[in-house]
Amino acid sequence: MTPLRPSFLRRVHPALLLLAALIGLAASTAQAAPHPDTCIDGYVWREAYPDDHVCVLPATRAQAAEDNRLAATRREPQGGAYGPDTCRPGFVWREARPDDHVCVTPEVREQTARDNRLAYTRRLMPPAAKNGGILKPGVGKGDASETTEMSPPAAPKAKKKMAAKKSSFKLPEFPWPPPPYSTRLKLDRGLLVAGQPTPSNGSVAARMEQALAANGYTEVSYYAVPEGFAMVTQIERIDPNAASAAEQRWSTQIDPVSLIPFNLDAYLKALLGKNGDSFRVIVFTFTPTPFTTGGPPVAPGEAMAWVEKGATALPAVLAARPYGSDTVCTALVYEFRISSLGAALQRPSPFDGRHHLRAAGILKTLEQQP
Amino acid sequence: MTLTMQTARKRLALLWFTGAGVCFTVLLFISFFARKVDLVGLWDWFLPAVVPNLSLIIGVLVYTQRQQAAVEMNVDEFIYRLALGLSLLYVLLLLLPLLFFPLTGKTLPELLDISRLWLAAVQALTTAAMGAFFVRQDGK
Numbered sequence: 001m002t003p004l005r006p007s008f009l010r011r012v013h014p015a016l017l018l019l020a021a022l023i024g025l026a027a028s029t030a031q032a033a034p035h036p037d038t039c040i041d042g043y044v045w046r047e048a049y050p051d052d053h054v055c056v057l058p059a060t061r062a063q064a065a066e067d068n069r070l071a072a073t074r075r076e077p078q079g080g081a082y083g084p085d086t087c088r089p090g091f092v093w094r095e096a097r098p099d100d101h102v103c104v105t106p107e108v109r110e111q112t113a114r115d116n117r118l119a120y121t122r123r124l125m126p127p128a129a130k131n132g133g134i135l136k137p138g139v140g141k142g143d144a145s146e147t148t149e150m151s152p153p154a155a156p157k158a159k160k161k162m163a164a165k166k167s168s169f170k171l172p173e174f175p176w177p178p179p180p181y182s183t184r185l186k187l188d189r190g191l192l193v194a195g196q197p198t199p200s201n202g203s204v205a206a207r208m209e210q211a212l213a214a215n216g217y218t219e220v221s222y223y224a225v226p227e228g229f230a231m232v233t234q235i236e237r238i239d240p241n242a243a244s245a246a247e248q249r250w251s252t253q254i255d256p257v258s259l260i261p262f263n264l265d266a267y268l269k270a271l272l273g274k275n276g277d278s279f280r281v282i283v284f285t286f287t288p289t290p291f292t293t294g295g296p297p298v299a300p301g302e303a304m305a306w307v308e309k310g311a312t313a314l315p316a317v318l319a320a321r322p323y324g325s326d327t328v329c330t331a332l333v334y335e336f337r338i339s340s341l342g343a344a345l346q347r348p349s350p351f352d353g354r355h356h357l358r359a360a361g362i363l364k365t366l367e368q369q370p
Numbered sequence: 371m372t373l374t375m376q377t378a379r380k381r382l383a384l385l386w387f388t389g390a391g392v393c394f395t396v397l398l399f400i401s402f403f404a405r406k407v408d409l410v411g412l413w414d415w416f417l418p419a420v421v422p423n424l425s426l427i428i429g430v431l432v433y434t435q436r437q438q439a440a441v442e443m444n445v446d447e448f449i450y451r452l453a454l455g456l457s458l459l460y461v462l463l464l465l466l467p468l469l470f471f472p473l474t475g476k477t478l479p480e481l482l483d484i485s486r487l488w489l490a491a492v493q494a495l496t497t498a499a500m501g502a503f504f505v506r507q508d509g510k
Contacts (some may be wrong), residue, residue: 253475254475257472266472271396271404272399273400273404274404275472337406338477339477341406341477341479342407342477342478342480
């Protein structure tokens with residue numbers, strides 16, 4: 001072996017030092033920056049599979065671990081129509097990611113899909129920050145909704161274009177001041193931020209969305225209001241006690257009177273509009289700005305369209321903003337009476353706002369959340 | 371059998387007043403006993419649909435009441451039948467949404483809005499036929 005000459009060592013030595021310094025700098029930078037998938041307070045990685053960084057409540061993570069542990073016992077021992085991963089009756093694939101074939105109950109599968117959808121709202125670092133300003137739900141590592149990369153030549157240009165388009169995305173504005181409502185309720189702040197030392201708009205919205213989803217409100221839209229945002233639920237049929245109707249909850253259709261056999265009593269009731277039902281739209285406003293109501297009463301058709309015209313999620317920039325200590329969540333309940341003679345806003349509502357939210361199950365769910 | 375002008379006019383008037391009267395009664399019934407209904411919208415649909423033709427009928431009837439020649443004049447069968455047929459069709463189309471909306475599952479305002487389409491077309495034809503019958507015959 002040839003010994004190293006002193007002149008070579010003299011040349012290499014500074015280069016090695018520089019390399020070591022660069023490695024040290026990179027390491028310290030990596031240590032200072034939080035992990036891109038870090039969850040907001042109150043949420044942890046689900047870890048349904050090793051790289052699963054979807055942020056969920058601790059109970060959901062425990063559920064995922066338990067499901068993984070019991071996976072083998074829930075599969076058909078001899079396999080079945082779907083191969084060796086075929087589940088026993090009553091179980092379905094979890095699909096935390098497309099190839100996740102752990103057998104779980106249908107409720108858990110639904111919860112998993114919901115968590116995947118809401119994943120980006122529960123991260124400390126919004127997707128925009130991680131992705132050069134691109135507002136893209138579910139781009140993080142481990143998201144089941146992760147999109148495939150574009151082909152190399154087109155990617156940078158397309159990404160820039162998409163970034164420009166998405167960073168300019170603005171929430172549609174909710175009519176302000178809000179139209180006269182049937183009743184309202186100021187929600188206790190503790191219900192929305194409990195367990196979150198530094199709550200953000202995104203974490204509060206995620207908590208509310210989860211409470212709504214747990215009670216069947218799967219379509220929620222977002223709007224901008226002064227210094228905050230609003231969430232709108234889809235119109236639902238309610239029973240005489242203001243609870244969500246057990247049947248035809250999401251239908252605004254009125255049952256026609258039967259012609260054969262003809263029922264005169266039902267016909268006369270329908271002729272006088274006494275065959276109607278009550279319906280409800282709830283608007284949650286999150287703003288520190290006090291407000292009154294303004295404008296004419298909202299037409300039922302307009303309120304029905306709110307959920308269609310709103311945004312599907314909070315923009316990442318707004319989601320990452322801290323939830324101010326003076327921000328107030330007010331639930332505005334718009335109650336309508338729809339009968340064969342038409343639809344009209346019910347003002348005032350026969351129930352107060354607390355009764356409406358309790359009957360809808362939303363208050364109870366919020367109270368039960370950690 | 372020949373039909374005198376006065377008899378023909380009375381038949382047409384009877385048809386129109388009966389149809390309009392039924393509609394009026396139903397709307398009055400709704401106005402008194404129903405709640406949370408857009409009454410202005412309902413009457414706004416009804417009045418322009420019948421008032422012009424009823425005014426024409428009453429005006430001509432009153433005007434020709436004392437004219438013996440006009441009373442005993444024979445009518446043009448074709449125009450009379452055309453006016454009567456179109457009037458019958460129009461009155462039925464007017465009553466259709468008002469009496470049958472409980473059987474459709476649609477709300478009354480929805481049906482009234484839709485009915486404006488066909489009523490506008492038939493009303494134009496009916497008024498033309500009525501005008502031809504009442505006014506032209508009178509001109510003779």
